[in-house]
Amino acid sequence: MSVLPPLASVADLAAMLNRTFTAAQEAQAQALLDQASSIVRSYLRQDITRATTTDTFTLRRADPVQHRCGGVVTLPQRPVVDIVSVSVNGTATSDWWQDGNDLLLRSPAWTHPPAAHAPPQVEVTYTHGWDRVPGDITAIVMQAATRVMVNPSGIRSETVGGESVTYLVPSTGEFLGVLLSRTEMKALDRYRRTSGTVAVRRR
Incomplete structure (x- = not known):
């Protein structure tokens, strides 16, 4: 890193x-x-600073009313500038879309192996942060x-x-x-990440 x-x-x-x-x-x-x-x-x-990162996340089930998709990952680094690539359990996919910091996967992967035994692992390469601090x-x-x-x-x-x-x-x-x-912490709070998906692996 x-x-x-x-x-x-x-x-x-x-x-x-x-x-x-x-x-x-x-x-x-x-x-x-x-x-x-x-x-x-x-x-x-x-x-904070602009960078491109590859993280691996555990896919979580989406709210069928709110998201209407197969699963969702919340990208932790903000703002998300661009999503370069996405793969699910090692297989590249383009069957996704972005909603703010959420990456939404269209196809449900929960009923097929290995997701039937463990949540799917999603590897995301994305660009994030500010070009100017x-x-x-x-x-x-x-x-x-x-x-x-x-x-x-x-x-x-x-x-x-x-x-x-x-x-x-x-x-x-x-x-x-x-x-x-x-006072300084209060001024910074609008940039702070207080919750979201935790990366399983980062590189």
């Missing part, structure tokens, strides 16, 4: 901070963006990286009544680092 690229670039981060990075700062920024991108992807359960995702990745880039110790100071007080940020006392805040 190939390594996914970061969801924001070092140049993006430098422009946002209005800074010119040294070589050491560039290396630090890249590491932080890689970490923040991994955390965002883990939370969303999405690759949505701006709000990029902004949150940079924001998470900036927290450490600008204030690596997570320290905030202010003067109260003539006395200097130093404590962790935010005010809850929890230093997030590149982890996501509740």
